[in-house]
Amino acid sequence: MSAQRIGATFIGVAAIVVCGSPPMLHAKAERLALHVARSARLSAERYARSPEKLALQEKRTANTVTPEEKADGWRLLFDGATTNGWRGYRRETIPDGWKAVDGALTRIGAGGDIVTVDEFDDFELTLQWRVAANGNSGVFYRVAELDDVMWHNAPEYQIIDNGYSEPLKPAQHAGANYDLDPPSRDATRPIGTWNDTRLVVNGPHVEHWLNGVKVVEYELWTDAWQRRVAASKFKDFAGYGRARRGHIGLQDHGDRVAFRDIKLRQIRH
Numbered sequence: 001m002s003a004q005r006i007g008a009t010f011i012g013v014a015a016i017v018v019c020g021s022p023p024m025l026h027a028k029a030e031r032l033a034l035h036v037a038r039s040a041r042l043s044a045e046r047y048a049r050s051p052e053k054l055a056l057q058e059k060r061t062a063n064t065v066t067p068e069e070k071a072d073g074w075r076l077l078f079d080g081a082t083t084n085g086w087r088g089y090r091r092e093t094i095p096d097g098w099k100a101v102d103g104a105l106t107r108i109g110a111g112g113d114i115v116t117v118d119e120f121d122d123f124e125l126t127l128q129w130r131v132a133a134n135g136n137s138g139v140f141y142r143v144a145e146l147d148d149v150m151w152h153n154a155p156e157y158q159i160i161d162n163g164y165s166e167p168l169k170p171a172q173h174a175g176a177n178y179d180l181d182p183p184s185r186d187a188t189r190p191i192g193t194w195n196d197t198r199l200v201v202n203g204p205h206v207e208h209w210l211n212g213v214k215v216v217e218y219e220l221w222t223d224a225w226q227r228r229v230a231a232s233k234f235k236d237f238a239g240y241g242r243a244r245r246g247h248i249g250l251q252d253h254g255d256r257v258a259f260r261d262i263k264l265r266q267i268r269h
Contacts, residue, residue: 062103062128062261069263077116077248077262078105089113089143089150089249097252104130104258105250107137113150115143115247122202122267125248128194129159130258136160137257138178140249141201144239150249151178152237155220157199157208159257161191175210179232180225183208183215194260202267 063080077085080103083094089112097111121142131137140154147153156178162168170182174195187210189195198209208216219225220241234240250259 065263073265073268074263075265077264078260080104080260085117086114087117089115090145090148098250101258104260105262106258107250107252107256110252110254112252113140113249114252115140115145115150115249117247119245119247120264120266121245122269123200124265124267125197125199125201125263127197127262128260129197130192130194131159131161132256133191134161134163134165135255135257136164136253137255138251138253139197139199140251141199142241142243142246143249144243144246146239150251152234153239153241153243154246154249155180155206155241156251157197159197159251162186162188163191175208175215177206177208177216177218179234180228181208181216181218183210185213185215187211187213187215 063076063078065074065076078100079085081100083098083100083105086094086098086105088095091112094114095111097107097109098114099106099108101108125139125141127139129137129139137159138151138156139159140150140156143150143154145153158172158174158176158178160168160172160174162173169179171177171179173183173186174188175183175197189211196209196211198207200207200209204220204222206216206218206220207214225241229235229240248264250257
């Protein structure tokens with residue numbers, strides 16, 4: 001039986017026991033039930049990060065779309081074997097620094113940022129990423145290629161080793177809306193293993209998910225968002241975050257980083 005079910009079962013039993021019991025026994029049983037439930041939750045969380053669970057994760061079949069996913073509108077942005085569908089930022093071809101390696105779209109050397117050939121407006125994106133120790137990268141959305149630097153115009157889902165050698169501000173940790181919205185907590189897995197990212201972009205509404213945890217949620221173009229931009233490194237870039245449609249971008253920050261199982265579903269209204 002799973003830890004979650006054990007906790008739930010104990011709470012149910014405790015509820016039966018305390019019916020008709022004196023108040024003192026009732027309170028004691030409630031405290032015990034809550035303690036067991038909390039222990040079950042912590043055990044489940046430890047299991048989620050256990051070597052056994054991570055080993056199972058490594059064996060999953062990546063870069064495939066199930067019939068159910070296809071029927072729901074999902075498509076692959078990376079086929080696992082080639083760089084088809086990608087090109088360099090403001091370039092017509094993919095740079096040599098990006099290759100398909102062991103089923104992952106991997107930055108293996110200097111090449112610059114890359115973007116999808118296709119553009120998207122509202123969508124849900126899922127992918128897995130793995131960064132080297134002390135590595136840094138990012139996933140960008142609605143990239144408009146307004147000037148020579150991708151981060152000048154597109155918001156970024158931050159990818160980084162949270163043990164980075166330089167001090168990080170809260171809004172620079174993995175899962176952040178870079179330099180604007182920090183993640184609610186550190187939901188990363190150990191360096192060397194794959195992390196699961198989900199990015200929802202629907203009109204002005206944006207959600208960042210990391211390993212099943214929603215770590216950031218914000219609304220584009222609001223007064224509050226404009227104030228945060230004005231206080232950030234993007235304050236001098238008038239086009240930052242304004243595009244309603246654009247490419248998906250992957251950042252070359254000078255470190256080895258790999259992406260796989262890159263899937264996207266457009267949101268139809």
